[in-house]
Amino acid sequence: MLQIHHISKTFNPGTVNEKTALSGLSLDVENGDFITIVGSNGAGKSTLFNAIAGVFYVDEGSITLAGEDITYKPEYQRSREMGRLFQDPMRGTAPHMTIEENLALAYLRASKHQHAFFSRTSKADRKFFRERLAQLDMGLEDRMRQPVGLLSGGQRQALTLLMATLVPPKVLLLDEHTAALDPATAVKVLRLTEEIIRENNITTLMVTHNMNQALGLGNRTLMMDGGDIVLDVRGEERAGMTVDNLLERFRAGAGRRLDNDRILLS
């Protein structure tokens, strides 16, 4: 589904702030994979997501999505086939627009609407939005005319999740999307995430700092360090793994201990 071949990215080259964020990283994501990613501070997890999403172009290497080379495709075009959630629930929605208007924007990604600039939200669209909102079980389906700025962080993140998957994307990128939520809401948003991914069989990459989540969710776990992948486990090997095993393997792979001030071991 997604092939990343030997990509590198250096920020501020030739200056004192030079930082190699990705160094020759390769990754082959299979259709339907649900990959969890953990790593130290500054390991390049978010940079990897930015490279995939097209926030910047990579210095070297290539990225292929479903057989199409997207290395030099601009971000807004890639987003037709990608969904992305950030840690900050405010980033994924437009606060001064209503829930319905936000969903209508997300629905633009549906191919049949691609060139319908002057079309308006139809009754059928509205009904569809209502049904999908009801799935979130947060009562948002009765608040479709309210501005999104009135919602709580958890509600906004759930809405962003819905928007990212309203038209099932080829790849879903989750960048610690529950980290800023209170524990109860985080559990709920995570459950919704799993549900939606399973129902639509969406290929997913998820960054987390919760080691249990890293092993408990999905079918494959990556550990990153210094802009590269140092550990890639799946299948039986992963099934029998504990958090301690994982940390031990990280030390073996990276040559040092996992260093992340926000890591959750429990």
Added chain:
Amino acid sequence: MLYILQTALELGFLYAPVALALFLSYRILDIADLTTDGAFTLGAAVSVVVCAAGHPILAVPAAMVCTAVAGFVTALLQTKLGVPSILAGIITNTGLYTINLMAMGWTSNASLIKQRTIFHMFRDLGIGGSWYEIILAGLLTVAAALLLVAFLGTRLGLSIRATGDNRDMVRASSINPTFTITVGLCVANALTGLSGALVGQSQRSANVNIGTGMVVIGLACLIIGETVLGRGSVLRGALSVFVGSIIYRVIYAVALSSKVFPIEAMKLVTAIIVALAIAAPSIKRWAAFQRKKAAAKSGKERA
């Protein structure tokens, strides 16, 4: 008094599209578009010149197309060429000065002597008696406002609104912000051009300084309207633009007739209104902080 009200209503409608343009660029897209002054003049100049050539109706869309192009230049400078948005407007505005002189045949003013304007044509239909100018100005500008509100409800319109609200999200919704900003600024400047075109035909003249200060006047109208009606939906925004524009012209007309302050001071008064209105949140924060500091100080003295 009735005369003052009549004048205020007429000017309120005639200048309302400028405030509507700023509602789109400043409020919705979150871009201070300083093309406005030059675009207003361009609208008036093109309208008067085309009208003088005997096409008063064609003059209005012609003016709007020309000013939309001016908006396109500003958009191009800031989206593709990396010019900061305020500077982009100033650059276009400066260039427009020459374009405006050129449009009027390399003179600083153009006027209509005996040519018929759209206002004459409308008067001859016999509608509204002495109110005919107000009715035509009202009809055209309200129609423009309704079209804008309808447009902002379409998918493209929603994309433009989201561009000003959360640009990250727009890119993630497969919309190109360069495109939405360009469309938004073209539409906004076309509205400014509409206002210029109507004012030009109504005054039966245009001169190269007719648009000076227009961006601040437009902002004043917008802010006055929002103070009266509050901020909310797009429809309310469009409505408050008209309310603000008419209130501004009432103030202007009263000042003109009562001599509370000389009419030459109007631009200064306008500038102060706008500066204070935009500064209000900062002033409130500062005042709250001073109160807090004073309270802490007196608390310490008591202890």
